[in-house]
Amino acid sequence: MTSEAAAIPTGTNPTAAVLVIGNEILSGRTKDANLGHIAEKLTEIGVRLREARVVPDVEEEVVAAVNALRARYTYVFTTGGIGPTHDDITAACVAKAFGVALERNPEAMARLERHYAAGQLNEARLRMANVPAGGILIDNPISQAPGFQIGNVFVMAGVPNIMRAMLDGILPRLAGGPALHARTVACELGEGVIAAELSALQDRHPALEIGSYPYFRNGFFGVSLVLRGTDEAEVTGAADELAEIIRGLGGTPTVTVGTKG
Amino acid sequence: MTSEAAAIPTGTNPTAAVLVIGNEILSGRTKDANLGHIAEKLTEIGVRLREARVVPDVEEEVVAAVNALRARYTYVFTTGGIGPTHDDITAACVAKAFGVALERNPEAMARLERHYAAGQLNEARLRMANVPAGGILIDNPISQAPGFQIGNVFVMAGVPNIMRAMLDGILPRLAGGPALHARTVACELGEGVIAAELSALQDRHPALEIGSYPYFRNGFFGVSLVLRGTDEAEVTGAADELAEIIRGLGGTPTVTVGTKG
Structure with a gap:
């Protein structure tokens, strides 16, 4: 009897990791509802999810995890931390991980301007238009504030129905692999x-x-x-x-x- | 507005990580039901869960994760991979991570002997009595096959009702921290x-x-x-x-x- 399971045969299949960002998952306040959904969707298109991590809203932890995972897997999907409040630090952390500036994205700003009534788009909400330089927007058909892709990292919301809508938009742009x-x-x-x-x-x-x-x-x-x-x-x-x-x-x-x- | 959330003030609170081991979580077949429960229980006793990882049933991945986490946190809790089949490699991996032999534990064997009818305790089931040298058993009141503690690592079953029973037995032996x-x-x-x-x-x-x-x-x-x-x-x-x-x-x-x- 072997003491080592067979390695997952990734073959020519792309690989992926999920990074869940948020104190609320680690305190038990909120039960993660995203990992299982992302896992199922990736499996359907022949992408092998190989690792998941949950980290708190702490800059050095998020930066280190993004860099460890993006170096190792074809794709990295993050959830959480892209809202308007002080604990939403994902965009800044991803910019730091890539060594690029965090910029106010004009298209993201235009989407927020269309979404909010006059006078409602305050400085806090404008933070949701901050995207690392070179990032490509990920559509948010639910509440407009976009996610973004930079390199092989896809940054999505943590609220499950928004995350799912964002993922539906991302999946067609991924190179999948042989069906499993x-x-x-x-x-x-x-x-x-x-x-x-x-x-x-x-x-x-x-x-x-x-x-x-x-x-x-x-x-x-x-x-x-x-x-x-x-x-x-x-x-x-x-x-x-x-x-x-x-x-x-x-x-x-x-x-x-x-x-x- | 700061772009960095306040670090979680761990103060004098012990810290912890959870390591979920199993291909079935990463493929989406099985939705993890353990992380949220462990998080809640640790928070109740003032232990700060700081990180969680999910890795596949692949020896090098499990060994690397165990070693990374046990060096960093007060406690590490693993779930999954301690059954009788070829894909149950956790005990062997933890032994390897600690650089100790994997031994057939006499007390664990005695528990299995009491649990199984004559002739039912075959070689595969006896694998569930394999414990890294120096490990202390964790009781399994549901199906007897024990988990174990070695150093600061607590190895538990992945089946949720067994994991919960094991955790209930472990919590009183942990040093907690100031109530949160x-x-x-x-x-x-x-x-x-x-x-x-x-x-x-x-x-x-x-x-x-x-x-x-x-x-x-x-x-x-x-x-x-x-x-x-x-x-x-x-x-x-x-x-x-x-x-x-x-x-x-x-x-x-x-x-x-x-x-x-």
């Missing part, structure tokens, strides 16, 4: 019963990512075994092998397309 | 309307952490302004100041104890 195919083989055997043969299956299919997720639902314990990879024939073939293994152990496998079974 | 007091001042003004005076309030109270969280509920937009700190008199005094500021801007403040208002 998945099958889930579920059964009501214990994880420990099937572990040895599952490990052998993983060894026979190093290009696949095979995960084992125990569950308890409708009064029954069981395990969902998820097989993922870019070669659909290998994924379905390995799922068939696994179903046969489960039958050999006295179980009744249920094979479904995707990862949710 | 919080008040939330909510009103139906826009964030941008109050931003300038809020920033000035933060400048007058550098020992407090003041966060601004816009909301939309019951058909109304508004903002919750959260003030946190270890000096309760300063927290309540600043909340009173803020309520007065809001009244001055034509708003109607609602002050509640805690961070949820």
Whole structure:
């Protein structure tokens, strides 16, 4: 039995990291609702999310995390910290991470001017038009104040419905990768019963990512075994092998397309 | 207006990081349900959660994250990767991070022997008794297979109800810090309307952490302004100041104890 899981086979797939910025997540006040959504959307287009971090609203922490992640992954997606208040420091931190000036972006300012009634666009709100030099705006169809892209870093709002709208606008401009195919083989055997043969299956299919997720639902314990990879024939073939293994152990496998079974 | 939020005043409070280990979180298959819970529990005992990371089931990633975080924070809490299957590599990775052997722990083995019926404790399940040398067991009242503490690192299960039970057992052994007091001042003004005076309030109270969280509920937009700190008199005094500021801007403040208002 190996003590090391197979590395995720990224192959030619672009990689990504998510950086969640905000004290409220770390204090437990607010439960993050963005990471799982971004993960699903990236997986759909063949981008491999490889890491996520949550950091507080502290300049040196944000700058260090942006620089660590942008050097390592194809794309970095940040959420949070782009509003009008003193604790919204993301734009300034990203400018510092890239070593560029933070500028008042004319197009962002024009959008805010159209959005706010006369006299309402005060200095605090104008901060939301501050974008690192060279940044490209990310549309915000909900409340206008834009996000931005600079280099491989995409800066989005933390409010979930705004973040989702921004991400919908970003996804078409990303280079994706080969589609990731998945099958889930579920059964009501214990994880420990099937572990040895599952490990052998993983060894026979190093290009696949095979995960084992125990569950308890409708009064029954069981395990969902998820097989993922870019070669659909290998994924379905390995799922068939696994179903046969489960039958050999006295179980009744249920094979479904995707990862949710 | 400052472009840098006040650093979280950790004062004499111990600090912590959470490390979530698992491909399933990064693929979006499983939504993490542990970070928010750990954050809340640590905040209650005056431990400041300062960072969280999610990494895949890849040895070098887990080892690097464990070592980066344990050097930086008082406590590190990991979730996930301690089951019986090939993708459960956390114990081996933590042993490697600490440069110690991974050993079969006699007490852990005894617990598994009591839990499983005769003949059911196979080699795969015995892997759940592997603990880095010097590790102290963390009780698992749900399914017996223990977590462990080594140095300042606490290794817990990823299944939420097991993780919660393990954490309940750990919390009494942690040195907490001064209690963190919080008040939330909510009103139906826009964030941008109050931003300038809020920033000035933060400048007058550098020992407090003041966060601004816009909301939309019951058909109304508004903002919750959260003030946190270890000096309760300063927290309540600043909340009173803020309520007065809001009244001055034509708003109607609602002050509640805690961070949820």
